[in-house]
Amino acid sequence: MSKMTLKTEGDTHVVVTRRFSAPPEAVYSAHTDPKLIQQWLLGPEGWTMPVCINEAKRGGKIRYEWTNGKGDGFHLTGEYLELEPYNRIVHVERLHLPDPTPDNHVETRFDAEGTGTLMTMRMTLPDAQTRAAMLATGMERGMEASYVRLEGMI
Amino acid sequence: MTPVLSLDSAFSALADPTRRAILARLAEGEATVMELAEPFEMTQPAISQHLKVLEDAGLIVRRVEGTKRPRRLAKAGIQAMDQWLSMLRKALEKNYDRLDKVLATMQQHKKEETR
Numbered sequence: 001m002s003k004m005t006l007k008t009e010g011d012t013h014v015v016v017t018r019r020f021s022a023p024p025e026a027v028y029s030a031h032t033d034p035k036l037i038q039q040w041l042l043g044p045e046g047w048t049m050p051v052c053i054n055e056a057k058r059g060g061k062i063r064y065e066w067t068n069g070k071g072d073g074f075h076l077t078g079e080y081l082e083l084e085p086y087n088r089i090v091h092v093e094r095l096h097l098p099d100p101t102p103d104n105h106v107e108t109r110f111d112a113e114g115t116g117t118l119m120t121m122r123m124t125l126p127d128a129q130t131r132a133a134m135l136a137t138g139m140e141r142g143m144e145a146s147y148v149r150l151e152g153m154i
Numbered sequence: 155m156t157p158v159l160s161l162d163s164a165f166s167a168l169a170d171p172t173r174r175a176i177l178a179r180l181a182e183g184e185a186t187v188m189e190l191a192e193p194f195e196m197t198q199p200a201i202s203q204h205l206k207v208l209e210d211a212g213l214i215v216r217r218v219e220g221t222k223r224p225r226r227l228a229k230a231g232i233q234a235m236d237q238w239l240s241m242l243r244k245a246l247e248k249n250y251d252r253l254d255k256v257l258a259t260m261q262q263h264k265k266e267e268t269r
Contacts, residue, residue, distance in 0.1 A: 004250060
């Protein structure tokens with residue numbers, strides 16, 4: 001049983017849901033505390049995140065740098081727009097590959113469900129073309145773009 | 155029909171971000187070289203080169219329509235994309251599996267603190 005779902009919505013959205021057995025407070029912290037983020041937001045085996053800046057406040061900056069230890073690396077930058085501990089985060093982000101990708105506007109909700117959490121991440125891209133490109137190219141890095149459900153595309 | 159797909163050439167064709175973007179575009183429907191070149195901000199010769207690699211790998215097919223040669227995904231191309239995407243989807247699931255472990259450790263520490 002897969003706990004994760006992902007689907008495209010309309011022309012410009014990608015929606016990911018995932019259930020966790022921990023309460024929203026913990027899942028929210030794991031998304032905003034650099035020491036915790038560095039332990040899981042890594043993508044494929046062998047990659048690490050030596051630099052993790054995450055200023056969890058309105059207007060705060062995000063910067064994640066990944067490396068595979070073999071000379072390959074890339075980074076992501078972003079800014080926080082809204083934070084409602086421990087329920088909701090709104091931020092924008094872009095990958096630098098090394099040219100920046102168009103801004104991805106991301107709303108992440110953490111809803112209590114029993115003793116656990118239902119996380120819903122709703123990404124909004126500027127247009128359908130950007131979404132298609134993100135789904136195709138961003139996924140290479142095993143990061144946010146790995147969300148596509150093929151049925152949504154073909 | 156048995157699509158004979160060389161996985162090696164398919165995967166090396168898929169290893170290029172522009173070619174994956176072309177496939178993603180074709181996943182939305184048939185397109186001419188001009189239509190493909192436009193959103194990618196590439197010259198037609200550059201796009202044609204990528205299309206040749208994709209064709210040789212059996213991922214796309216062309217049709218003749220007057221002077222146009224619209225391309226579409228081959229069945230093998232769809233399957234290869236499917237495989238590629240499920241691989242990447244697994245990478246994302248791996249993130250969340252790791253997060254499960256981080257959360258379990260956090261809960262454990264919390265229990266120990268309140269004990």
